[in-house]
Amino acid sequence: MPATASPRLPDVFGAISHPARRQMLDLLRDSERSVSTLTRSFRMSRPAVSQHLRVLLDAGLVHEQRHGRERRYRLVPAGLTPVRDWMAHYERYWDQHLGRLQALLARAETPKTKTSP
Amino acid sequence: MPATASPRLPDVFGAISHPARRQMLDLLRDSERSVSTLTRSFRMSRPAVSQHLRVLLDAGLVHEQRHGRERRYRLVPAGLTPVRDWMAHYERYWDQHLGRLQALLARAETPKTKTSP
DNA sequence: TTGACGCGTAAGGAAATGCTTACGTATGGT
DNA sequence: ACCATACGTAAGCATTTCCTTACGCGTCAA
Known part of the structure; x- marks a missing residue:
């Protein structure tokens, strides 16, 4: 067993401390969105958005689901x-x-x- | 006038992102406290506590008041x-x-x- | 199969964060 | 006047954060 991929503990407060990540959650409040779709709302590269989404994912604030070649992220309010x-x-x-x-x-x-x- | 000391914008979300600062606010919920008193609740140096209080102050989450040679910090819930x-x-x-x-x-x-x- | 698309991740670097120790300045007690 | 107390701040350093570009892998269309 190579140990679970993300040993990070879910730091929700840290996750929402960045304005961009809060805005992402705000966008996901309407509906689930793909990474590319989300990226259009920001002035940063797509990998940067991916990394922010990773933080939100680790914090349990979003959930990802594969749809073909895209990944749709969905809000998890309980987080x-x-x-x-x-x-x-x-x-x-x-x-x-x-x-x-x-x-x-x-x-x-x-x-x-x-x-x- | 040498310009106001702290030109930082009040980043409330950033301020509460650190566990120690949240705990400080929790302590101040009971009553106002001096820096030394607060320091006893943490495993860090007094200057470190001072620096955290500075962040909370800039964010508008606490207010300081001089009492003799000590400074008592008080919670500002509206922040x-x-x-x-x-x-x-x-x-x-x-x-x-x-x-x-x-x-x-x-x-x-x-x-x-x-x-x- | 070939090529475009959607995405995650690695690598690297600039900047911010969070701590320490050292020092300087008021205040209060004697 | 003297010294201890209470505190802020500067300086230095390790770590983290946040962005970039480069790359690799799966998926869809022709």
Whole structure:
């Protein structure tokens, strides 16, 4: 066994730190796209786009699927949950209403646990 | 006037891409802290912590205030809004319920506009 | 089979990042 | 005045990031 190809741990925060990669995710929000298609939206070479996509892939933010000779990349929204989870700790600072609502939601959506301590 | 010290644009996504800086923000969520106090939570030198705080400061995520000979850093939650705004575009993918609820909220919290088209 | 297309990856280099130690400057206590 | 404390910053260095060009491999069309 030659060891798995990518031993990198999925650094989601690092992946979304680059503007181009965020824009790629934004584009993939509409529909899946091939590398060449994506490249048209950027001022960089196609290999550069490929490398960015690799970072997004390793982070679990996109998924690739072969279609003939092209590879279509598709958004994997669940990959963003680490960011969402981290941000959740700060939400109460932005809007008191939203904070209260979330607490309400948490109780309403998990009626099994009775107002956990 | 010798020009403002930091001409860097506030790269919030870059600022939160480093685990140590996220942890610093997490610590500052409890209360404001001095540099030395923060340093005790990390395995790096005090200057290194200072440099990380500088990045957070430039990004508008923290605010510093002199107290005698120490500088206390305080969280500025509003600095995270770029992240929140960007993430908002993806929220509908995670949970249909949450998405519907948000739409509901939007209508409920702006009763002036009657179910905008 | 031949050739164009779509793509990943290697190689190389410029620039940014993240740490260290050394030093300089205020502030506070004695 | 003296010295310790708290901190920022400069300098130096290793590593990482991000781009380029060059190349190689599979796929489609004729």
